[in-house]
Amino acid sequence: MSNVELMPASVAPAQPDVAPIATPASVPPEMILDVRDLKKHFPVKGGLLRRTVAHVKAVDGVSFAMQRGETLGLVGESGCGKTTVGRTLLRLEKATAGEVWFEQRDILKLPSGQLKGLRRDMQIIFQDPYSSLDPRIPVGESIAEGLLIHGIGSRQEREDKVREALLRVGLHPSSMQRFPHQFSGGQRQRIGIARALVMEPKLIIADEPVSALDVSVQSQVLNLMRELQQEFGLTYLFVAHNLSVVEHISDRVAVMYLGKIVELADRKQLFSVSRHPYSKALISAIPVANPKIRRQRIILEGDVPSPLNPPAGCRFHPRCWMAQEICRTVEPPLEEKVPGHWAACHFANDVAASLPKK
Ligand SMILES: Nc1ncnc2c1ncn2[C@@H]1O[C@H](COP(=O)(O)OP(=O)(O)O)[C@@H](O)[C@H]1O
Ligand SMILES: [Mg+2]
Incomplete structure (x- = not known):
């Protein structure tokens, strides 16, 4: 470097x-x-x-x-x-x-008309996925939302991508039909990650992605993010208020x-x-x-x-x-x-x- x-x-x-x-x-x-x-x-x-x-x-x-x-x-x-x-x-x-x-x-x-491609390439993961997931719709639909907006794939192809993303973040594909409140904090953050991942982004801005989680769950989510980075060559801007969180991932x-x-x-x-x-x-x-x-x-x-x-x-x-x-x-x-x-x-x-x- x-x-x-x-x-x-x-x-x-x-x-x-x-x-x-x-x-x-x-x-x-x-x-x-x-x-x-x-x-x-x-x-x-x-x-x-x-x-x-x-x-x-x-x-x-x-x-x-x-x-x-x-x-x-x-x-x-x-x-x-x-x-x-x-x-x-x-x-x-x-x-x-x-x-x-x-x-x-x-x-x-x-120009704002050209932002669409950018919105696909740069994804964000929030601190509190609960507030970014619509409680009334099944998580599969939330994960597929970006694909739908960008007109990516047929219905079946989108479903396949969602299933794959869920597996990749360590959740069972049947999670698709369930609602956000049926998951734990750590699982919801995995859903938040799946939602970013399904867009095949280049850069992920992770805004305090583990700050709301218990310490034991934090390291699982951090490990998952690291694995995904290696697999997909992702670039992370990892935001935290605490240096101990970024010490291991940055x-x-x-x-x-x-x-x-x-x-x-x-x-x-x-x-x-x-x-x-x-x-x-x-x-x-x-x-x-x-x-x-x-x-x-x-x-x-x-x-x-x-x-x-x-x-x-x-x-x-x-x-x-x-x-x-x-x-x-x-x-x-x-x-x-x-x-x-x-x-x-x-x-x-x-x-x-x-x-x-x-
Ligand atoms: N929409 C807004 N209008 C006015 N002030 C804002 C707005 N968003 C953030 N701020 C202020 O900008 C500063 C930085 O906020 P923020 O970026 O949220 O900090 P951090 O994420 O580091 O906690 C704070 O003083 C906050 O109050
Ligand atoms: Mg902040």
């Missing part, structure tokens, strides 16, 4: 205004997704006239690229903008700014804080030598199974500030034990500190050795 390919593109030369079908020279074919300076600001209305009085900067300049077949974990506390990144990539939300190159097309510029990890990526690295690199104090604090919160290993838990002071009015300078500085004067005034850019390891911290190289005073 060369580093140049995985460079977040905000630091790559700016692209001229290119047509959606054109191939920019800097997106190599092995890259499936290249997100450049993506922003999503939600307007906040106020007053009698319901004018826009402020903006929630839910996603505020996010750049990352993904290689075909990899799993990128996207992690950060609740409210930092992970779901909004996913929804904007899928064009379920209209981006405020930025580019999203998916297989050499800037999909933010695709090839690389991106850590988000208040609308921005603050660190992006190979999983092992990130866990062994963190270069952002926020990631270090998240890692310190992971329970360690081995009693011989002791890790000082870093308790962050205060809450996540509001994305309505993020702190000046480094957004993390009010909670950071390493903060210096420069952090209050100058925003650190996301930079490649060592090959393949990106961090947005003025003191990135000191993070690994630093701990808050007790």
Whole structure:
């Protein structure tokens, strides 16, 4: 994996205004997704006239690229903008700014009439499949819904595909006739996965797919996702609020804080030598199974500030034990500190050795 390919593109030369079908020279074919300076600001209305009085900067300049077949974990506390990144990539939300190159097309510029193919190639798995499955219709119909919308196959062929998908996720084909409430949480998530899988997608955005499940069931679903990835060459953007979940499934990890990526690295690199104090604090919160290993838990002071009015300078500085004067005034850019390891911290190289005073 060369580093140049995985460079977040905000630091790559700016692209001229290119047509959606054109191939920019800097997106190599092995890259499936290249997100450049993506922003999503939600307007906040106020007053009698319901004018826009402020903006929630839910996603505020996010750049990352993904290689075909990899799993990128996207992690950060609740409210930092992970779901909004996913929804904007899928064009379920209209981006405020930025580019999203998916297989050499800037999909933010695709006219809505051309979204159909994209909707097939990019699928989403939700945290709570119960709310995304219609309780009144048999799960077979829910799984077949996408096929029907896209006019794929005859009735019989669709049924065969659903049966196959159910088997592939470890459910009996007779599940087709049953209703969502007849399944356990883990089984319902398998149905959610079958529904994505049946479309034969290239990229799956999994938004906290195991966060609502018991720990024992979590690992079964994670193992299933990994098997399916190998079998079908899937690419996963795996969203979680908890680093311990992505630790085992991700090839690389991106850590988000208040609308921005603050660190992006190979999983092992990130866990062994963190270069952002926020990631270090998240890692310190992971329970360690081995009693011989002791890790000082870093308790962050205060809450996540509001994305309505993020702190000046480094957004993390009010909670950071390493903060210096420069952090209050100058925003650190996301930079490649060592090959393949990106961090947005003025003191990135000191993070690994630093701990808050007790
Ligand atoms: N439709 C919306 N309108 C206004 N604000 C929103 C909307 N959706 C999300 N937000 C805000 O954007 C921020 C990021 O939310 P979200 O992407 O759901 O974070 P996460 O998935 O990391 O928990 C939060 O402050 C949330 O309140
Ligand atoms: Mg979310």
